[in-house]
Amino acid sequence: MKLQVENLCKRFYEPARGEFYACNDISFEVGQGEIFGLLGPNGAGKTTTLRVISTILKATSGSAHLGDIDIFKDPDAARRAMGFLSSSTGLYERLTPREILTYFGRLSGVAEPALKEKIESLFQALDFKQFADARCGKLSQGTKQKVSIARAIIHDPSLMIFDEPSTGLDVLATQSMHEFIKQAKSEGKCIVFSTHIMSEAEKLCDRIGVINDGKILAQGTLSQLRELTGETYLEEVFMALVRKYELVK
């Protein structure tokens, strides 16, 4: 399945700022087995963009399609085909990983005999079987993130959205997160990934969209971005694009 986002806008209101666009005219495409990275500083509009695509927020304007599914017109069908993972694990503290996976699996439409097997295989694959019946509130941050990953993929989605997934994780947990993203790519999943860590984007992404002030300043492969700016390192590429945008503004 292919993700197509066109002219996506999301307007917010804050008493102090009045009305403003958190993402403004965002367009990009992500193919099957491809990792597209949204790279930008804090407050650039990465999370809002991903939340709108994942139907958590309603778009002010624009469209998004996942294969034949119009994400905004048929959100339930889109939700069945996507998994969302953010840095905040979003787990019920007083439920166990097994209870959480059963709950999300059933509500995502996974049939009962297959669900049990799927849960067991996820425990094995992500290596947290020993914590399967402990309450989530008592788990370490790394284990919580593993449970969160399992929850996001329990229904085998074809689109995976990762919103700064390695924030707050230690080196080992970050490493296993990267491994998981690579594995999802090898399984042919379509992956959208947001980060403000340059090295992470450089290491994982097939194509990168540099985002600032709610707008995509440039997008392409790393070599295309280098060519566009004349810089070598991604950090310098990013700074050059931001400076250019500020000048135009």
Added chain:
Amino acid sequence: MWLVFKEVYLKDLKHSFRDKDVFIYTFVVPALLYPSLLVGSAELVMFKADSESAKSITYAVSGPTDKGLEQIDAILQKRKHFKKVETKEADKDLADGKVDAVLVRKDNFIELRVNQLLKVATLASTINDNVSAAYLQELTEAFASKGFAKENSQGFAIVSQNITASGNTQKVAGSLVGKSRLNKLENLSPTLCLLIFSLLMLGLGAAYPSIAVTAEEFERNTIETSCLLPVSRSMIMLGKVIAVSTFAAVSGLVNFVSMYAVAALVLSQAKLFPRFTGEHLAFNLHWSQAIGLVACYLLLALLISALMIFATSFCRTVRSAQQWTTFPLLIILLLPPCALFPNLELNYRTMWLPILNCTLMLKAIFSGVPFNYTFVVVTYVSLAVSFAALSLARIFLFEQVDPGAAFGRAVDGLAHKIKKKETRA
């Protein structure tokens, strides 16, 4: 669709039940604290009554006397509780507080008038209890000896005199001889009082679970994962409100059972309430009344839970929800006891006021009022208010609408329009 409801209901039930705050407020507080307070209050009342009964009650005889009045006067003089005082203006002295009571013949009725001030009214009740318990036989015999038959005899009653309302008298205690003329206050059964007081626990029992299913979901960001589920958000809301209602109903029920047990114990031991015995706590309900009471109780649990979910859906953290819900909770807690006012009944006016109307319906069903149109209106009003509250809560929870920002936006829009109008003018 029902699978969604079932899953959400069980998940919220399990998740909330494991919260120690919910556990304490749903089971421990209603089971222990309020019954303990009931015992404490009963002890206090008994202590107060003992000290009051130790004092003698001064009384004067007013107006012309006859044999019946003299007989009563003689009976009272024999008792240590009563001390006769000679006065020329007995009614004035009663109003001035110089005497506690005035014995008077009114038509063919003998009254012991007492001041209606709260302290004295309590005293009147005590007097009546004393008289009714100890002197009933003596009085009956006295009347019989004077030729008054039991069936259609002249009565003796303790009445309170409202000194501020131009001599109007209002009886606060029952007559002893002849046909019983109990007022509405006396019609309130202790069981009904306990039932209405247990409604307070519906509010307290719903408070913490409603915080757990709304504000805590925002704090832990689990609301985001719920938003990503390919299911109807209305069914998620239904699962949440039924889970909270379950906690509220269980909390109220635990409270009622424990208070009922304690009340039965207190009444069986206390000499203070000779007119109340264990029999007064007995349920003498028709099966249709019992079904009506259960339905009404559940309807109230649903309504209060929906209102609490609405109130907590404004909040984004548990702490802010705990602070913010104090005021709505207070209102919810204050409404049910209002149904205990003797003159407040379910009618075409009160049936529109949520919570109070349900409580009055409960009172009406308990008192044996037959099914009528007001019951239907109350049910519709309660369901409509619950639906409206949950619909708004659904918007605040799932549409990521920040009520503060929405309000600010509306105010800004209004200010902008006014400014535009002024500029045109």
